[in-house]
Amino acid sequence: MASIKDVAAGAGVSVATVSRVLNGHPSVSADARTRVLAAVETLGYRPNAVARSLRTxxxxxxxxxxxxxxxxxxxxxxxxxxxxxxxxxxxxxxxxxxxxxxxxxxxxxxxxxxxxxxxxxxxxxxxxxxxxxxxxxxxxxxxxxxxxxxxxxxxxxxDGREAIRDLVAHLHGLGHRRLAIIAGPAATTTGQERVAVFGEALRAYGLDLPDVYIGQGDFQADSGRRVTEGFLSLPEPPEVVFAADNLMALGALDAIRARGLRVPDDIALAAFDDIRWFVHTDPPITAIAQPTxxxxxxxxxxxxxxxxxxxxxxxxLPARLVVRRSCGEPASHEPTAPPGPSASAQPSAPPEPSASQAPPPAQSPAVRSPVRRSQS
Amino acid sequence: MASIKDVAAGAGVSVATVSRVLNGHPSVSADARTRVLAAVETLGYRPNAVARSLRTxxxxxxxxxxxxxxxxxxxxxxxxxxxxxxxxxxxxxxxxxxxxxxxxxxxxxxxxxxxxxxxxxxxxxxxxxxxxxxxxxxxxxxxxxxxxxxxxxxxxxxDGREAIRDLVAHLHGLGHRRLAIIAGPAATTTGQERVAVFGEALRAYGLDLPDVYIGQGDFQADSGRRVTEGFLSLPEPPEVVFAADNLMALGALDAIRARGLRVPDDIALAAFDDIRWFVHTDPPITAIAQPTxxxxxxxxxxxxxxxxxxxxxxxxLPARLVVRRSCGEPASHEPTAPPGPSASAQPSAPPEPSASQAPPPAQSPAVRSPVRRSQS
DNA sequence: GAACCTCGTGGAATCGATTACATCCACCCT
DNA sequence: AGGGTGGATGTAATCGATTCCACGAGGTTC
The missing domain is CATH 3.40.50.2300 (Response regulator)
Incomplete structure (x- = not known):
């Protein structure tokens, strides 16, 4: 591979001049510049980033x-x-x-x-x-x-705190009282914070977050599966499972499905982190979206x-709640359809495009925070 | 940041000796080695990969x-x-x-x-x-x-050819006759091959792949949406859409959902590339899995x-077909449940764990190639 | 015309490693 | 004792760039 010396020789100048041309240094004659550029072209020369880094x-x-x-x-x-x-x-x-x-x-x-x-x-x-x-x-x-x-x-x-409070308000509004969380590792700030805020928000509604409803996950799908199986085996299983990230939500879905249960009829599910596929899962999953x-x-x-x-x-930057159907029909929809068997009820709201790069329009009825607190 | 010279000075040896210790060269005295290692330790020295790369x-x-x-x-x-x-x-x-x-x-x-x-x-x-x-x-x-x-x-x-032939056999077996494909860019080998093989496989069943049923995508979700909208607007829309990658399948789902149509009742969907979420989409999506x-x-x-x-x-390496429900109930399942309204029919097969690192057990009834050709 | 800039240029040091070569020393063999 | 052997070590060249410094030519200013 050609080096700066080859270019210098080809152009009939010193390496210093070649370097000056390459770095746009002003004091180089037009003549020298064109000769260097020509040599660079014919040799297919590319500066060695390794050497450059060593020097600079x-x-x-x-x-x-x-x-x-x-x-x-x-x-x-x-x-x-x-x-x-x-x-x-x-x-x-x-x-x-x-x-x-x-x-x-x-x-x-x-x-x-x-x-x-x-x-x-x-x-x-x-x-x-x-x-x-x-x-x-x-x-x-x-x-x-x-x-x-x-x-x-x-x-x-x-900052997911406000969004988690919105989520709890949403869940409470739907009548859920036994809420569980699949937590992330306590060694991570996000792992800790999400549990803490979830617990506080429950308390604000007079609800409790007992230890058996806190499952220790590791942000990976397998742990979501394992923890959810534990929840489902409890004498009194939770009505809602909130997964602290999307992979554990996937694991939770696996576990729920393995038991032949349905979301949200048998158990509700929500997740931190929104991903495009959540629009198309069965059912679409309520999630907290970060401005990634x-x-x-x-x-x-x-x-x-x-x-x-x-x-x-x-x-x-604030995260925000995106309500879908995995926790039950949102209260604002008149529950004309019986809340019973079929999960494939036609949504009365217009279909939501799957989450994309562009922020979804704020006025979309499917995307909204159901509760706004004072200091919003 | 400490350099090899500092280590040499600290250990009272030359840089050559330091380098020899660091690279495990045999002829270094035990004494020198320990002094160098000690100096490395106290200085927190780490070799500069840039300099090393330049030299070597x-x-x-x-x-x-x-x-x-x-x-x-x-x-x-x-x-x-x-x-x-x-x-x-x-x-x-x-x-x-x-x-x-x-x-x-x-x-x-x-x-x-x-x-x-x-x-x-x-x-x-x-x-x-x-x-x-x-x-x-x-x-x-x-x-x-x-x-x-x-x-x-x-x-x-x-090599997806066998799997695509299996897919076409599966679709044909379910009674589908108008099959369309969302192709990848013709400039890519995978883009070309998947269309070509799909077309050939159709012909083997006496079916045609007309140009209007070949939509030009670019392996991105948006193109899948656009192409699918086109298909659905046709005077005679296809009964099946086969997306040449998973993102275009996502776009296709978006488009189908936007029309208020259902998979597989109104239109069937299959994809090249299997991903974990396909187990949990509504309905689970039939896909061709690569040994990634x-x-x-x-x-x-x-x-x-x-x-x-x-x-x-x-x-x-061979790719393989993973049959799920997005093209209709597999023929081997007795269609006891009416093929009508509800998409939430209980699958008669045991639930499939979502695709994971480990290869799924070959005997799982939900994962299998329905047709095996001669030279298999 | 001398002093002084300015501009273009080349020589050479430098970055932090690796490694060929030379040197030195201890030891062994005849 | 002399020479050979081999192990441990140091000196210095080298990789491919950047950049400080010196130098010469040409122009300007008094």
Whole structure:
């Protein structure tokens, strides 16, 4: 592969001049410039990014360590991160931790060894020494979605509290009183927060969240299945299962189906994280949607600000409730159809397009928060 | 950040000795080794991968350019690729082309500039000059899923022909006679092949695949929606729509739902690519499943073979039909329940666990090829 | 006409590793 | 004792870029 020396020889100039042409340095004669460009063309020369990075101590690369690529939420996040990074002149290397702290460490180390300019992390756990050292050691870093308390790193995330309260109001309005949750790992902020807020919201309605109705999941489908089986085997099973992410909701569906039960007639289901398929499941699933694309973009901007010497900003964006039919017919629909056997009742609302990049129109009757609190 | 010189100074030896310790070179005294290791420890030294790559001309990195990360098929492929690569001592940088040739070129160029050791590509189009030059220029390369005809590069892919014939047999057995397909881009091998094989299989049953029943999609959901709307507006709409990938099937579902029609009563639906959610859609969707994990692993092995001087092998693995309910009740089920209104008929077969990493048991009655041809 | 810029250019140092080669020393054999 | 062997180590070249510095030519200013 041709190097800068070959170009210099081909153009009859020094390597310094070639470098100046390539980097748009002003003091190069028009003559030299055209000769260099010609040589570049004929040799098919491309600058070696490795050598360049060694010299300049910048890689123009961001690392993104996410908890689970197979989770559509993180896939979408990764996509928006790459998009925004590309727009700002950076590329992205993704590390998939699969919810495993050891794998997370592997990727953090690998990325650090490659001297990435900055790190975007959605931590799987409370933070390994490696990551904490990196943060303290001055590696530009931003947490996205999840974070580690007590570390001085900007956080870009969604605030699901209001949406969870809306969900509980919705469920309560439908007459449900025994609500259970499939929680995420306690080592993650999102895992903790969702349970805590759910419990508080129940209490506001005079309801209880007993320990047997808190199932410990790990954000993976299998755990959702296992926990739901447990719920269904209880002497008094819950009327509603709220899964703290979409994969555990999938597992819950598996378990419910394996028992031959129906949603929402036999048991209601809701999930944190909205995905496109939830529109087409049987029945369509009520979920809490995060502004995933916006989160990814904001995280990249914060990180690049930090890298380029501007003060980075933490960002919190609201999540919102998307009501569908998995918890029962919404109260606002006149229950003309008997609430009984068939799950295939024609929805009286116009069909909702499956969730897409563009934010759905706020006035869509199928997409709305049934309760608005004072300080909304 | 500490460099090898700092370690050398700290241990009171030369950089050469440090390097030898780090690379496990035999001729280093035990004394020197322990002093170096101690210095490494106290300084928290990590070798600079950029400098190392410049010197050794290897990055131990594979590039993976896929057509669309948001497509669960490619997400799963990417995951298995990373896993196998990690096991073999390589890392992976993913480039998402979003089915856009220009983006594909951007990523190929970027990866080449980074001097990755080898490239795994699922081409979006017939091949840009850039990619063809790279292949001819000796960059180790392997095509996965899709390929470019006439280029001397190993191909790792699934063979869907038998499964498509099985699907047509299944559809024909259910009495369907007007079958339509949402095709992928003609510039992709998978896009072409699936239409061609579908058409041939129809002809084997004396059926025709008229042009109006071939909708041109681009493997994205929107095109599936658009094409399906077209089908439904035809004076004589098809009885079955076969989507050449899962995202276009999603779009088809959107379009069918927007018309207030039901699957399979009003129109049947099948898809290429099986995903976990297809078990839980309304109704569960009949699909052709690829051995995605095995494909990713085989592709990495072929590429690493090529990189490390062993002869790489092309690999073709069979896809298989997974019959569910989106085309009508399978013939083997006695149609005791009236085929009429309710879509929530209890399946007489035991519930199928959603598709997972482990291959489903072959004897599961819900997962099977209804027709076996001679040379099976 | 001397002093002084400015501009274009090349030489050479540098980034952080790896590694060929030279050197030194201890030991062994005849 | 002398020479050979081999292990441990250091010196320095090298990878492919960027960039500081020096230099020469040409133009401007007093």
């Amino acid at each position: 101590d910048q890689t123009h690369t961001l690392g993104l360590v996410i908890s689970d690529v197979l989770n559509p939420y993180f896939t979408e996040l990764a996509r928006s991160v790459e998009e925004e990074a590309r727009a700002l002149g950076y590329s992205v290397i993704i590390g998939n931790a699969d919810e495993r702290p050891d794998l997370q460490d592997h990727h953090v180390r690998n990325l650090l060894d490659r001297r990435i300019d900055g790190l975007l992390v959605s931590p799987t756990d409370g933070g390994s020494p490696l990551m904490l050292d990196a943060a303290r050691g001055g590696t530009p870093m931003v947490f996205v979605d999840r974070w580690i308390p007590g570390v001085d790193v900007p956080v870009v995330r969604a 694309g916006a989160l990814g973009r904001a995280a990249v901007r914060a990180l690049v600000d930090r890298i380029e010497g501007r003060p980075p900003e933490s960002v919190t | 001309d290897q990055t131990h990195t594979l590039g993976l350019v896929i057509s669309d990360v948001l497509n669960p098929y490619f997400t799963e492929l990417a995951r298995s690729v990373e896993e196998e690569a990690r096991a073999l001592g390589y890392s992976v940088i993913i480039g998402n082309a979003d089915e856009r040739p220009d983006l594909q070129d951007h990523h190929v160029r970027n990866l080449l500039d980074r001097r990755i050791d080898g490239l795994l590509v699922s081409p979006t189009d017939g091949g840009s000059p850039l990619m063809l030059d790279a292949a001819r220029g000796g960059t180790p390369m392997v095509f996965v899923d899709r390929w470019i005809p006439g280029v001397d590069v190993p191909v790792v892919r699934a 994990g095995a494909l990713g692993r085989a592709a990495v092995r072929a590429l690493v073979d090529r990189i490390e001087g062993r002869p790489p092998e092309s690999v073709t």
